[in-house]
Amino acid sequence: MRQVIEEYGTVDSVKLxxxxxxxxxxxxxxxxxxxxxxxxxxxxxxxxAEYEGRQMVVKEALPRK
Structure with a gap:
């Protein structure tokens, strides 16, 4: 996952x-x-986009209410 995201910029952390x-x-x-x-x-x-056979949903994480 990190390698895919790093193609677009700097990644501080990835938490699976x-x-x-x-x-x-x-x-x-x-x-x-x-x-x-x-x-x-x-x-x-x-x-x-597809990643490891699954469609990704990529969005900004928002705090819980």
Whole structure:
């Protein structure tokens, strides 16, 4: 995942979310990027793209209410 995102800019961190019991990916991740312009480009280019046989949903994470 990091390598795909890094094609668009600098990545500070990638946190893949995994199931505690099975240790398998839950199918989503959080990526932090220092540059909002680059992050916007990632969202624009990769939302809807296929990654490892699955369609990606790429959007800005918002705080819970």
């Amino acid at each position: 979310i995994v199931d505690r019991d099975t240790k398998k990916s839950k199918g989503f991740a959080f990526v932090e990027m220092p540059d909002s312009t680059e992050a916007g480009q990632v969202i624009k280019e990769l939302n809807g």
